[in-house]
Every structure is written in C-alpha cells, then in structure tokens.
Amino acid sequence: MEISTLAMYHCLAFVWYFFVTYSITHLRTEERPSEVFLYGGQWKYLTVLNLVLQAAFYGVSFLADVLRLIKKLRCAKCVISSRDLLFSVLAFPVSTFVAISFWTLYTYNRELVYPKSLDGVIPLWLNHAMHTVVLPFAVLEILATPHHYPAKKKGLILLGFVTFLYISWVLWIYSVTGEWVYPLFALFSPAGLAAFFAGSLAVIVSFYNFGEFLNCMIWGQSKFCF
Numbered sequence: 001m002e003i004s005t006l007a008m009y010h011c012l013a014f015v016w017y018f019f020v021t022y023s024i025t026h027l028r029t030e031e032r033p034s035e036v037f038l039y040g041g042q043w044k045y046l047t048v049l050n051l052v053l054q055a056a057f058y059g060v061s062f063l064a065d066v067l068r069l070i071k072k073l074r075c076a077k078c079v080i081s082s083r084d085l086l087f088s089v090l091a092f093p094v095s096t097f098v099a100i101s102f103w104t105l106y107t108y109n110r111e112l113v114y115p116k117s118l119d120g121v122i123p124l125w126l127n128h129a130m131h132t133v134v135l136p137f138a139v140l141e142i143l144a145t146p147h148h149y150p151a152k153k154k155g156l157i158l159l160g161f162v163t164f165l166y167i168s169w170v171l172w173i174y175s176v177t178g179e180w181v182y183p184l185f186a187l188f189s190p191a192g193l194a195a196f197f198a199g200s201l202a203v204i205v206s207f208y209n210f211g212e213f214l215n216c217m218i219w220g221q222s223k224f225c226f
Contacts, residue, residue: 003146007065012060017055020129024048039177047130050098057091084148089158092138092211097204099135112184144205146219159208164200
C-alpha cells in the first residue's frame with residue numbers, strides 16, 4: 001500500500017477509535033445502570049481499555065506515515081519500531097481476544113458479560129463498534145503493512161506483564177467493592193478463577209502467535225519474522 005494511502009487509512013482509523021472511545025466514555029450519567037458503572041467506571045472493562053489502546057496505536061501509525069512522507073526517516077524508524085511493538089504485543093492479540101471471547105460468552109449467556117439492561121444505554125452500533133469491528137480492523141492492519149515482531153521471549157513477557165496488570169486491576173476492584181467486573185467471575189471458586197485466568201492467558205498468547213503467523217505468511221518470514 002502506498003504511504004499516502006496508508007496514512008489516510010491510519011488517520012481515519014484513529015479518528016474512528018477516538019470517536020468510539022469518546023462516545024462510550026460520555027454516556028449520560030443518568031442513563032448508566034448503577035450496578036455496571038460503579039468503582040472504576042468504564043476503565044475496568046477490557047473492551048474500553050482496548051479502544052484506548054487501538055486509538056493510541058493508530059495515532060502512532062499515522063505519525064510514522066507522516067514522518068515517512070516528509071522524509072524524516074531517522075525519526076520515522078524510531079516511531080515505526082514503537083508502532084510494531086504496540087501492534088504485535090498488544091493491539092492485535094487484545095482486539096482479537098475482545099471480539100472472540102465477548103461473542104462466544106454472549107452467545108452462551110449474555111448476562112455473564114453484557115447484561116440486557118445495557119441495551120437501553122449503549123446503542124447497537126456502539127456495541128458492535130466495541131466488540132465486532134475491532135477484529136476486522138486488526139486483520140486489515142496486517143494486510144495493509146508488514147510489522148516487525150520482537151523476539152518471541154520478549155513479546156510474550158510483555159504480553160504476560162500487561163495481562164497480569166489487568167488481572168490485578170480486576171482483583172483490586174473486587175477487593176474494594178465486593179463486586180466482580182464481569183458477572184462471569186462470580187461463578188468460579190478461587191481455584192477455578194485462577195484456572196480461568198490462566199486459560200485466558202493461554203488464549204491471548206495463541207492470538208499473539210496467530211498474528212505473527214499471519215504477518216509471516218503474508219509478508220515473508222526472512223524479512224519480518226525473528
């Protein structure tokens with residue numbers, strides 16, 4: 001894809017994610033079910049954190065494109081390195097995890113992740129913007145431009161660390177409020193919850209590996225995969 005076209009795409013994606021993030025974080029207070037938006041607000045939900053992550057990624061990507069267009073190649077190289085690390089370790093695996101895990105659990109029992117009371121608060125388009133559109137955007141990014149993946153050990157350590165931080169945030173909220181971020185967690189014993197978190201980590205690691213595989217398959221292993 002030409003750099004100018006790529007810059008336009010990344011700019012539009014950034015604006016889209018900024019708009020979606022703004023929309024979900026500026027729901028009118030009186031419309032929010034009190035049991036959903038208590039301690040931590042929207043910032044306890046992986047879905048909302050992922051929107052911020054995607055906006056940051058596409059903002060960095062657009063900056064890299066602009067630097068390449070104006071021939072600031074030394075600066076562009078540094079920004080591209082940050083862009084690729086952000087995409088490979090977080091943007092692709094997290095967005096894939098959000099989309100697939102949400103709709104799997106929603107199909108099984110929506111009350112476990114997205115209570116019906118939210119239908120009157122969050123418009124249908126916004127639900128799909130948060131939980132559906134993120135996946136094709138992630139795949140399209142791999143198709144649009146190659147990404148340099150870090151060494152496997154480094155990538156998995158960073159991914160595991162960020163996962164640990166989010167799990168710690170979830171547990172902290174429970175310790176303060178006595179309420180789980182997602183009703184699903186209340187179904188588990190402590191051992192079962194630990195197993196669930198471990199399984200979730202295994203799934204998100206598999207999505208990391210899948211993204212690396214797609215990147216290698218499309219763009220060639222020798223140049224972009226290490």
